[in-house]
Amino acid sequence: MAFESIPGVGEKTANALAELDDPETALQQGDVLTLMDAPGISEGRAAAIARGAIRQRHDDPGGLLATDQARDLYDSILKLLQERAVTTYAKKRLETLYPATKESRIEEVRATVEDALQREPTPELREALADVAPLESPSGLRVRERCLATTDAERYAAAREAVPELSAEVVDDGHDIEELARSYSTVIVLDEAFAGGDFSGDVRVLPDALESPADVVPERLLAFFAENRGTLLAAGRVHEASELEPPLDLDALTESLSRVDEDGTIVGDEELERLATAVDDLDAAVGTAESVANDHLRDAIKERDVTIEGQDFLSLVEQGARVDSLLARELDDAFDAALQKAHDHLVDSLDLTGHEAELADHIFGGEPTFPVSRRDDAVSRLNTELTTARDRRSAELKADLADELAAHKPAAEELVRNALELDVELAIAAFARDFDCTMPEFVGNAVDDDEAAGDDGGTDDTDDAASRPGFTIEGGRSPLLDVDFAAVEPVDYSVEGVTLLSGVNSGGKTSLLDLVGLIVIAAQMGLPVPADHAQLSRFSELHYYAKSQGTLDAGAFESTLQDFGDLVAGADGRLVLVDELESITEPGASAKLIAGILEALDRQQTAAVFVSHLAREIREAAAIDVAVDGIEAVGLVDGELEVNRSPVKDQLARSTPELIVEKLADDDDGEFYESLLEKF
Numbered sequence: 001m002a003f004e005s006i007p008g009v010g011e012k013t014a015n016a017l018a019e020l021d022d023p024e025t026a027l028q029q030g031d032v033l034t035l036m037d038a039p040g041i042s043e044g045r046a047a048a049i050a051r052g053a054i055r056q057r058h059d060d061p062g063g064l065l066a067t068d069q070a071r072d073l074y075d076s077i078l079k080l081l082q083e084r085a086v087t088t089y090a091k092k093r094l095e096t097l098y099p100a101t102k103e104s105r106i107e108e109v110r111a112t113v114e115d116a117l118q119r120e121p122t123p124e125l126r127e128a129l130a131d132v133a134p135l136e137s138p139s140g141l142r143v144r145e146r147c148l149a150t151t152d153a154e155r156y157a158a159a160r161e162a163v164p165e166l167s168a169e170v171v172d173d174g175h176d177i178e179e180l181a182r183s184y185s186t187v188i189v190l191d192e193a194f195a196g197g198d199f200s201g202d203v204r205v206l207p208d209a210l211e212s213p214a215d216v217v218p219e220r221l222l223a224f225f226a227e228n229r230g231t232l233l234a235a236g237r238v239h240e241a242s243e244l245e246p247p248l249d250l251d252a253l254t255e256s257l258s259r260v261d262e263d264g265t266i267v268g269d270e271e272l273e274r275l276a277t278a279v280d281d282l283d284a285a286v287g288t289a290e291s292v293a294n295d296h297l298r299d300a301i302k303e304r305d306v307t308i309e310g311q312d313f314l315s316l317v318e319q320g321a322r323v324d325s326l327l328a329r330e331l332d333d334a335f336d337a338a339l340q341k342a343h344d345h346l347v348d349s350l351d352l353t354g355h356e357a358e359l360a361d362h363i364f365g366g367e368p369t370f371p372v373s374r375r376d377d378a379v380s381r382l383n384t385e386l387t388t389a390r391d392r393r394s395a396e397l398k399a400d401l402a403d404e405l406a407a408h409k410p411a412a413e414e415l416v417r418n419a420l421e422l423d424v425e426l427a428i429a430a431f432a433r434d435f436d437c438t439m440p441e442f443v444g445n446a447v448d449d450d451e452a453a454g455d456d457g458g459t460d461d462t463d464d465a466a467s468r469p470g471f472t473i474e475g476g477r478s479p480l481l482d483v484d485f486a487a488v489e490p491v492d493y494s495v496e497g498v499t500l501l502s503g504v505n506s507g508g509k510t511s512l513l514d515l516v517g518l519i520v521i522a523a524q525m526g527l528p529v530p531a532d533h534a535q536l537s538r539f540s541e542l543h544y545y546a547k548s549q550g551t552l553d554a555g556a557f558e559s560t561l562q563d564f565g566d567l568v569a570g571a572d573g574r575l576v577l578v579d580e581l582e583s584i585t586e587p588g589a590s591a592k593l594i595a596g597i598l599e600a601l602d603r604q605q606t607a608a609v610f611v612s613h614l615a616r617e618i619r620e621a622a623a624i625d626v627a628v629d630g631i632e633a634v635g636l637v638d639g640e641l642e643v644n645r646s647p648v649k650d651q652l653a654r655s656t657p658e659l660i661v662e663k664l665a666d667d668d669d670g671e672f673y674e675s676l677l678e679k680f
């Protein structure tokens with residue numbers, strides 16, 4: 001696959017992607033998690049690449065968000081979704097949802113959303129998800145008790161590359177290998193030539209070792225599971241707390257994980273623990289055993305009255321200070337008992353067995369002496385015996401556990417992936433619940449797709465191909481208003497083609513444009529929308545222009561006009577939302593400009609809503625019959641306008657001043673207010 005053909009992927013990124021095991025599948029599935037594994041690819045970048053790949057797969061030109069205001073609305077929707085996701089992964093994954101213009105992409109997301117809407121985001125699930133993160137590959141692992149050896153420089157380089165966890169050594173001959181075996185518990189020789197060699201120590205000739213590094217370093221897999229233990233267990237809890245079917249036996253995984261600690265060390269094996277403790281405690285135990293023996297001997301000597309015959313005394317004097325023979329004779333039993341006590345202490349405290357106990361026997365012995373002292377060579381022999389046994393036991397257990405975990409690995413990866421993907425679905429489900437959403441219905445044929453229209457009622461393009469693009473919203477409630485969502489009044493609004501929207505001040509015109517834009521963007525992302533019912537065309541571009549902050553200077557005015565020049569020259573199937581364009585210049589000129597833009601848009605297959613306080617003037621200036629809808633005040637209550645937030649079709653709303661003059665005219669018998677009212 002030519003990665004550089006993906007929108008937004010340059011040579012450097014393409015090279016990074018090529019380093020993944022299976023980048024094609026990751027790109028095809030929009031799998032941000034795997035894409036993030038490519039060197040130098042951040043989560044945000046991975047999401048952008050995934051989006052590009054999705055667009056490419058659907059041959060989707062994208063580009064629905066044609067103005068900054070439209071992009072801001074998209075960002076707001078994304079934020080509402082991301083706030084409802086627990087994991088960073090899901091927050092990034094949600095960014096792969098973009099407003100598409102191709103039916104196939106919208107349908108693809110809608111199919112996932114249908115499932116998502118069945119999900120229930122419970123507190124237990126959110127709690128478990130908090131501990132789930134993408135799996136990490138441990139780095140910097142070093143295994144010190146094993147080494148690789150070869151006579152070949154190339155193989156040496158390959159060994160360093162394939163198994164960085166072990167030391168690799170270049171050797172000349174068997175003698176060098178013997179030397180290594182003295183420093184390492186195990187030496188793995190990579191050269192066939194040494195097969196059948198007679199080495200002392202644990203020397204294994206494994207010419208194929210580099211082909212399956214995991215067998216040579218089972219620690220690699222153990223470290224993977226050890227490092228990801230928290231995530232794996234949490235992903236297991238996510239499955240238990242939801243209706244997700246786990247891809248492996250969770251009890252078996254938990255049991256396997258309980259046998260390795262965070263450092264990748266085997267735990268829970270009594271024999272290994274016995275040997276490890278014995279190695280660690282050997283010195284201290286020998287010291288204590290010495291004291292035990294000496295205490296016993298000291299007490300025995302103190303209690304003893306020694307009678308020395310003259311002859312013995314003479315020979316003692318003649319032989320200098322040697323008392324060994326005397327000790328041997330007089331304290332033979334006590335000496336034996338002291339040694340026995342020392343030995344028993346060693347065997348008991350270190351829990352030594354069979355051959356180890358025999359070796360311990362040699363630590364205290366020989367000619368009677370006081371104080372009793374250890375024989376260092378015997379201590380060293382016991383130490384070697386225990387260390388070798390410990391390492392052998394550990395290596396066996398690691399290999400066994402690694403075998404077991406290797407079988408779990410693909411399913412464990414799926415377990416975590418499922419949990420993370422569930423978080424994405426739960427965020428969508430929470431969005432739908434929090435804002436009382438329903439799935440929108442696509443009608444008409446605003447965008448020309450080459451594809452055949454689907455017949456599942458989702459994006460039914462065959463319905464009304466001749467009709468003009470537009471939308472119908474029933475009971476729409478914007479989650480972006482500055483009031484609590486519960487206090488948002490539902491709005492009904494329907495537009496086909498080009499229309500003006502008039503209305504009282506603060507009647508909710510801007511909020512309505514936001515709602516329309518939001519519903520269109522969310523719908524084309526494949527998401528449910530905050531309305532009781534929504535029907536819309538699939539638009540090619542959304543041009544949303546916010547209200548200008550004041551009259552523009554000549555330069556800004558010129559460039560705004562150029563924007564509209566481009567707009568009216570654009571393709572069919574667009575939705576244009578414009579808020580009070582009149583504020584950019586003086587009212588008389590504005591009305592003429594807007595009238596001209598509306599005429600041009602009316603000639604195209606475009607839907608447009610222009611909010612304006614100059615609806616009457618625009619209509620008068622326009623050569624076509626421009627539709628005008630109105631958000632009306634139903635009355636004035638305590639100086640406050642009471643507003644019907646749903647625009648009335650084909651009705652020019654009376655302005656706030658007109659309403660107030662009318663009220664004064666009603667309240668007052670004078671002619672002044674009546675005459676004012678006639679001016680409207």
Ligand SMILES: Nc1ncnc2c1ncn2[C@@H]1O[C@H](COP(=O)(O)OP(=O)(O)OP(=O)(O)O)[C@@H](O)[C@H]1O
Nearest residue numbers: 482487488489504505506507508509510511512645
């Ligand atoms: N559907 C709604 N439900 C509840 N409150 C709303 C709704 N729509 C608008 N409002 C409230 O009315 C306020 C004014 O709305 P908005 O700015 O959309 O009015 P406008 O008609 O564009 O005003 P102006 O003519 O002054 O530009 C909002 O800030 C919001 O508090």
